[in-house]
Amino acid sequence: TKDRNGIDQVVLRNPRGASARVSLYGGQVLSWKTDQGEELLFTSSKAIFKPPNPVRGGIPICFPQFGNRGALEQHGFARKKMWVIDENPPPLHPNDSNGNKAYVDLLLKPSEEDLRIWPHSFEFRLRVCLGADGNLILLSRIRNINCKPFSFSIAYHTYFSISDISEVRIEGLETLDYLDNLCQKERFTEQGNTLTFESEVDRVYLSSSNVVAVFDHQKKRTYTIRKEGLPDIVVWNPWEKKSKSMVDFGDEEYKQMLCVDGAAIEKPITLKPGEEWRGRLELSIVPSC
Numbered sequence: 001t002k003d004r005n006g007i008d009q010v011v012l013r014n015p016r017g018a019s020a021r022v023s024l025y026g027g028q029v030l031s032w033k034t035d036q037g038e039e040l041l042f043t044s045s046k047a048i049f050k051p052p053n054p055v056r057g058g059i060p061i062c063f064p065q066f067g068n069r070g071a072l073e074q075h076g077f078a079r080k081k082m083w084v085i086d087e088n089p090p091p092l093h094p095n096d097s098n099g100n101k102a103y104v105d106l107l108l109k110p111s112e113e114d115l116r117i118w119p120h121s122f123e124f125r126l127r128v129c130l131g132a133d134g135n136l137i138l139l140s141r142i143r144n145i146n147c148k149p150f151s152f153s154i155a156y157h158t159y160f161s162i163s164d165i166s167e168v169r170i171e172g173l174e175t176l177d178y179l180d181n182l183c184q185k186e187r188f189t190e191q192g193n194t195l196t197f198e199s200e201v202d203r204v205y206l207s208s209s210n211v212v213a214v215f216d217h218q219k220k221r222t223y224t225i226r227k228e229g230l231p232d233i234v235v236w237n238p239w240e241k242k243s244k245s246m247v248d249f250g251d252e253e254y255k256q257m258l259c260v261d262g263a264a265i266e267k268p269i270t271l272k273p274g275e276e277w278r279g280r281l282e283l284s285i286v287p288s289c
């Protein structure tokens with residue numbers, strides 16, 4: 001299918017009726033729905049889908065830089081590039097598929113322009129897979145096809161759709177150190193048992209366990225984030241003031257979204273020539289009480 005700017009999108013469906021939609025612009029997942037058709041990812045009503053804007057919602061890929069932690073533009077260039085579909089992708093590994101064949105491989109290689117600002121040849125293969133159980137799996141493989149090493153950071157900047165920010169808590173981050181982007185990236189240690197929200201939050205939790213859960217009391221449901229190769233977890237909610245300053249975000253929309261990203265930020269990944277890095281994120285929902 002195509003969106004209204006003529007950008008190709010791929011829709012994945014599983015036999016139970018769950019679906020996921022991926023745009024070639026940014027290699028960005030823009031929708032993930034349950035078998036009842038309920039949307040699980042937030043996209044702003046003010047999102048701008050016209051390149052070269054990044055799209056506010058879904059799962060933008062921040063690569064090869066996270067935020068402004070480097071010389072590149074905010075969150076790197078990958079989310080503003082056209083990716084291409086690999087028509088002959090390598091087969092699915094049974095562990096990667098959760099028993100379903102609904103997947104697509106998107107590829108990103110640097111353009112001449114990208115090489116001028118970041119002089120490293122790479123191939124980024126993003127596999128998006130919808131499991132038979134409705135889980136959404138994002139598997140990234142990044143290969144150094146250059147003759148010198150390079151380092152990068154990456155985040156799956158996941159905008160979860162939630163009932164109300166005051167009804168939500170995150171578990172799995174207790175006792176961890178985090179970098180606070182609101183305090184000159186200073187380092188703190190999480191004291192609370194769970195993380196709840198009453199003001200702007202913009203943090204990178206370091207070396208978290210491989211499972212983090214987001215509980216939504218009002219919706220009686222839990223998002224589970226399982227990750228491999230992605231040590232860090234970003235937590236972001238812009239709250240009231242910052243929401244008003246973003247042109248592509250509604251003033252009140254901060255109540256309905258929470259970004260929780262599997263990421264590798266504090267310690268950048270270094271790849272030698274010919275080496276490949278793999279990072280896997282699996283998102284699922286379960287009812288809770």
Ligand code: BG6
Binds near residue numbers: 054157202203259
């Ligand atoms: C977060 C960053 O994860 O992404 C924030 O830590 C930033 O500082 C946010 O505001 C959104 O970034 P952008 O570029 O999509 O507006």
